[in-house]
Amino acid sequence: MKNEKYEKIIQKHRPTEQRVNNAFIAFMIGGGVGALGEILIQVFCMVFHVSRTEASVFMIITLIFLAALFTALGFFDKWVTFGKCGLLIPITGFAHSMMSASLEYKREGLVTGIGTNAFKLAGTVIVYGVVSAWTFGVIRLLIGGGLV
Amino acid sequence: MTFHFRNVYLNEVATIAGPYEKKGPLGKYFDECYTDLYCGAKSWEKAEVKILNESMKKALQKNKLKSDDIDLVISGDLLNQISSSSYAVNDLNRPFFGIYGACSTNVEGLIIGSSLISSKFIDKCLCSVSSHNMSSEKQFRNPTEYGAPKPKTATFTSTGGASAVLSSAKSSIKVESGTIGKVIDLAQTDPLDMGAVMAGAAADTIYTHLKDTGRDASYYDLIVTGDLGLYGKEILKDFMKSEYDVDLSKNYNDCGVILYDLKKQQEILAGGSGPVCSALVLYTYIVNEMKKKKLKRVLMVATGALFNPNFVFQKENILSIAHAVSLEAI
Numbered sequence: 001m002k003n004e005k006y007e008k009i010i011q012k013h014r015p016t017e018q019r020v021n022n023a024f025i026a027f028m029i030g031g032g033v034g035a036l037g038e039i040l041i042q043v044f045c046m047v048f049h050v051s052r053t054e055a056s057v058f059m060i061i062t063l064i065f066l067a068a069l070f071t072a073l074g075f076f077d078k079w080v081t082f083g084k085c086g087l088l089i090p091i092t093g094f095a096h097s098m099m100s101a102s103l104e105y106k107r108e109g110l111v112t113g114i115g116t117n118a119f120k121l122a123g124t125v126i127v128y129g130v131v132s133a134w135t136f137g138v139i140r141l142l143i144g145g146g147l148v
Numbered sequence: 149m150t151f152h153f154r155n156v157y158l159n160e161v162a163t164i165a166g167p168y169e170k171k172g173p174l175g176k177y178f179d180e181c182y183t184d185l186y187c188g189a190k191s192w193e194k195a196e197v198k199i200l201n202e203s204m205k206k207a208l209q210k211n212k213l214k215s216d217d218i219d220l221v222i223s224g225d226l227l228n229q230i231s232s233s234s235y236a237v238n239d240l241n242r243p244f245f246g247i248y249g250a251c252s253t254n255v256e257g258l259i260i261g262s263s264l265i266s267s268k269f270i271d272k273c274l275c276s277v278s279s280h281n282m283s284s285e286k287q288f289r290n291p292t293e294y295g296a297p298k299p300k301t302a303t304f305t306s307t308g309g310a311s312a313v314l315s316s317a318k319s320s321i322k323v324e325s326g327t328i329g330k331v332i333d334l335a336q337t338d339p340l341d342m343g344a345v346m347a348g349a350a351a352d353t354i355y356t357h358l359k360d361t362g363r364d365a366s367y368y369d370l371i372v373t374g375d376l377g378l379y380g381k382e383i384l385k386d387f388m389k390s391e392y393d394v395d396l397s398k399n400y401n402d403c404g405v406i407l408y409d410l411k412k413q414q415e416i417l418a419g420g421s422g423p424v425c426s427a428l429v430l431y432t433y434i435v436n437e438m439k440k441k442k443l444k445r446v447l448m449v450a451t452g453a454l455f456n457p458n459f460v461f462q463k464e465n466i467l468s469i470a471h472a473v474s475l476e477a478i
Contacts, residue, residue, distance in 0.1 A: 003335045006387060010336075010344045013382040015300040022297075077295025084297045097294065104291035107191040121290065 022084055029086025037063060037090075060091055067092035071099040097121035150327045150360035151259070153266040158321040158475065159313040161431035162206035164199045166281065166307025168416065169428060172408040177432035178308075179206050185282055185307060192283035192292070193227065196309075200225065200236035200278035203309035207274060211313045215240040218313075219270035222261050224253035224423060225278045226305070227287060232278050236309075242274075250452030251346075251375050252329065253277050253423040254310070254430070255471040259326035261314045262473075268316075276311040279422030288339075288457060301341040303377045303404060303421035310427035320477060321438050324445075327357040327472040331454065333465050339455055342466075343380020343418060346451040349468035350376065350384050353449055355392045357472045365394050369443045372434065373470075374426035374450040375404035377419030403429035426450045438477040446475045 037059050044055035067087075070076035076096055080087050087093055101120045105113035119126065163178045170181035180202065182188070189195040200223070208215060221240060223233035224247040237244045249256040254277045261273035282292045284305040290296045314323065334348040350373045358365060365371060376384055381402045388394045403426040404419030430448055437443040454467040 002391070005390070006334045006348055009383050009386045009390070010341075013379050013386065014341075014344075015379060017299055071293055074293070077293045080295040081297055100291040100293035100295075103293050104286055121294070 025082070026084045026086035026089075029083035030089055031086075033063070033087065033090045033092060063091050064095040067095035068099040071096050072103065094122055094125060097125075150325055150357055151263060151266070152325045153262045153323050155316045156262040156265045156314060156323040157317060157319040158323055158435070159315055159317065159319050160207065160210040161312040161435060162203045162210055162310070163428050163431050164203045164206065164309045165428055166199075168281070168304070168413065169306055169308055169407060169420075171413060174407060174429065174432050177436065178428070179203075179210075182307075185280075192280055192286060193232065196225065196227070196232045196278050196280035196283050196307075197235040199280075199307070200232055200276060200309035200311075201239070203278070203311040204236060204240060204274060204276050207276075207311035207313055213272070213313065215242055218242050218272050218274045220245065220261070220264065221274045221276065222247060222257040223274075223276040223278075224248050224257060226250065226284050226422060232280075232283075233276070236276070236278070240274075249423075249450075249469060249471065250454055251279075251421055251423050251425065252450040252452030252469050252471050254427040255326070255374075255448060255450035255473045258312070258314065258323065258473050259328060259471060262323045262326060265314055265316055272313060272315040272317075274311060274313055276309065277423040277427050278309040279305050279307065279424045281305045281307045281422075284422060288455065298417060299340050300417055301338075301343060301377070301379050302417045303342055303375060303419050304408075304416040305422040306407060306420040306425040306428060307422075308424040308428050310424050310431050312427075312431060321435065322476045322478050324474045324476045325357075325361065326474070327353055327360065329353040329356075329470040329472070332468050332470075334468075336466050336468075337460065337463075339453075339457070339460055339466065341379075342375070342421060342453045342455070343377040344383055345453045345455075345466045346374075346468045346470065347376055347380045347383040347387060349470040350449050350451045351387050351391065353470040353472050354388065354396075354447070355394060357447065357449075357474070358394065361474075365396060366399065368399055368445045368447045368474075370434070370445075371396060371400045371447045371449065372406075372426075372429070373400075373402045374448075374452070375419065375421035376402045376451060377404045377417075377421070378410065379418055381405060406433060423450075423452075434475075438475065441477055444477045448473050448475065 040059040105117040187195040225232040257275040332349040336345040
């Protein structure tokens with residue numbers, strides 16, 4: 001009874017988050033990262049005369065490098081606070097999560113600090129990435145014999 | 149449970165603050181401020197130890213005391229095993245109590261110290277607290293360079309060290325009474341809305357204090373909570389009125405809101421938090437106003453969210469506690 005009454009008071013004073021605004025910013029920035037990726041692919045195709053598949057790999061490496069570098073230089077966290085999921089969902093977010101965790105634990109040593117904690121945030125993405133890849137691989141094998 | 153203390157006085161105090169606190173409206177009152185969160189140390193944890201130790205030594209110096217004159221040091225902070233406090237008192241070489249009450253730690257220390265002085269077991273006690281924005285973020289949340297987006301209700305852990313000497317030597321501020329709070333569970337689970345977690349504990353302790361002492365809320369010139377923040381403050385006022393019929397609309401404020409300029413300092417979100425948040429406000433603004441006799445009776449209610457990430461992930465509620473101490477200008 002008391003808890004319900006308390007919850008009502010909390011709800012009354014809870015500020016509204018600007019969800020539409022936040023989603024719009026994330027959409028624009030995430031789209032911007034995607035567009036940047038596409039531009040990089042086109043540039044690599046033209047400059048290095050490689051196939052689109054190879055150019056995609058170069059693009060991913062470039063984005064990971066830039067995100068890790070900007071995190072290390074200390075301003076990518078401010079971009080993430082502003083751009084939110086627009087920067088966290090693309091590959092930039094994965095690089096940033098590993099770099100920020102490594103920076104955080106560098107004082108605790110190479111093995112007990114960086115080694116143990118680098119995957120603190122990214123580890124879950126890897127675990128469930130592998131689990132879902134395996135699961136869908138099995139489904140694909142069972143349904144289409146691996147051809148679909 | 150409320151104690152009335154005999155002959156316990158708040159002597160000189162010392163505050164060391166970080167860059168965000170310096171930019172706030174109380175910036176000019178701190179004894180020392182750092183413009184960099186590392187504070188000249190090599191890690192966040194060591195920075196916290198350094199500022200806590202400096203606040204202890206500054207308090208001794210302002211009271212013209214040597215560490216040998218102190219009978220007991222009581223200190224607490226937010227880090228695991230309250231390690232900042234242990235490392236900070238190491239070179240003082242005095243008897244030590246490390247205490248944990250999350251953000252209510254400062255008042256917990258004042259109540260323990262005052263009780264021992266009142267009962268004449270000790271004469272002089274050094275009560276200290278610290279917190280550090282980055283060391284807390286690292287321990288309780290995400291890596292500091294991650295910059296995870298937060299809702300408006302989130303609070304910002306204050307950086308600083310604050311120390312006070314309590315003794316039976318008369319000063320202009322008397323520690324009149326103290327109320328020990330209970331652990332409160334109001335089924336709150338959001339670690340990014342600590343104001344809502346703690347407002348219930350503050351309400352319970354304020355009500356208990358007023359009931360035990362037979363006082364009305366208007367007895368105090370100022371009732372001030374520790375770190376409820378913008379929204380927690382409104383929750384407390386509303387809950388106090390509807391549940392206990394106590395009116396806090398005239399003489400109530402919150403340290404987390406006083407410590408920063410929330411309009412200009414957008415990154416602070418709902419307000420300051422951490423054990424040092426209430427101490428930085430109490431030992432600067434409130435103590436100064438009491439010395440000038442602009443405030444005569446103040447009830448300081450420090451609020452703590454007893455938050456442990458593991459328990460929250462295991463779907464337990466976040467518990468809270470609040471302790472109150474009544475100060476009088478004489």
